[in-house]
Amino acid sequence: MAIIYLDYAATTPVANEVTSKMMPYLTSTGIFANPASIQHSLGKQAEKIVEQSRLEIATILNTKSQKVYFTSGATESNNLVLKGLAFSKKHQGKHHIITSATEHKSILDCCKFLETQGFHVTYLRPDKTGLLDLDKLASAITRQTLIVSIMQVNNETGVIQDIAAIAKLCQQKNVFFHVDAAQSIGKLALDLATIKIDFLSVSGHKFYAPKGIGCLVIRDVRAADLMPLFHGGGQEKNLRAGTLPVHQVVAMSAALTLQQQRLQKDWNYLTQLRHCLFNTLSQLEGVQFNGNNQYSVPHIINVSFDDIPSEALLIALHETVAIATGSACNSGAMEASHVLRAMGIEGDRLYNAVRISFGRYTTKAEIKQAGQEICTQVQRLRALT
């Protein structure tokens, strides 16, 4: 049996429609020139396609193309916002940052670093289902608060935060608002003209573009006055030095355009898959779903099986079903999820949690087969203990 890939929240395959669009920007017969080499027509052609892609992305998000800055992905965008803003505004005495304890490590580790640089960070804890309490957020904001950084969709549980309400609150309180939208762009419609988000981090490889491309959308670049992370060739209006990967930029725009066209269709399809998997797994005794079934994207399910540590289940499944414990980790060490811990989940339920995430190319047959295989392995492991 071929392994069934159910780790779409970690990364997605590149869509065929996207690869075919990016190929002409790689090879000697195509437009491979450096888009900054505008002294010659080949460079100008490359620049033109970059700007066209920027406009396509901006149009989908209902913003202006000048507000889109290409980066290598959401990790970089998150670092650029938090460190860039912190260092540029430090002298104004605004040393307070608010985020949630369930953010991705690229936010939390930035915040930890900024704490060593004299900043004070409030880590809001959500309720048991992963939702933030906006009253708690409102009362955490002080005159020293520089920025509130909250993700739209959680990568481990799929829980959706009410970013429209948070944006309103931040506007009233006159603090910057950053949204890590790595897991939501291409999955949820977002209108930047109606929701006032100062900074939005996007990651291409979560929506069928290649790894290594993303962007940061900045509402008012002058007000933000970010300090760049990289210094160099002055690309991206001096905010992000480095040669732009034209093929990646084209790919991200193509992938987002495709996603936009399929948004509702994919959502409906993934909801069917979710129900199917829920039903299969619910046949087992001792199954606990972690997250919020009402405010969630359909394609991420976090579940704990009584008596089965996640590590044992992942080992049992590693050649048949590709699932994960949570965010992809480089160390190889299995750590209990900081997201579930922050939600107040403890004991065996915390250590038994796995994340199952699927996408556009997952078939109903695969979901059924994977669900059965997970049930079989859980029962087998339970029998052993």
Ligand SMILES: Cc1ncc(COP(=O)(O)O)c(C=O)c1O
């Ligand atoms: C919520 C969230 N933020 C940030 C990232 C990092 O994105 P990238 O891989 O583009 O650096 C991820 C990826 O796992 C994510 O899920």
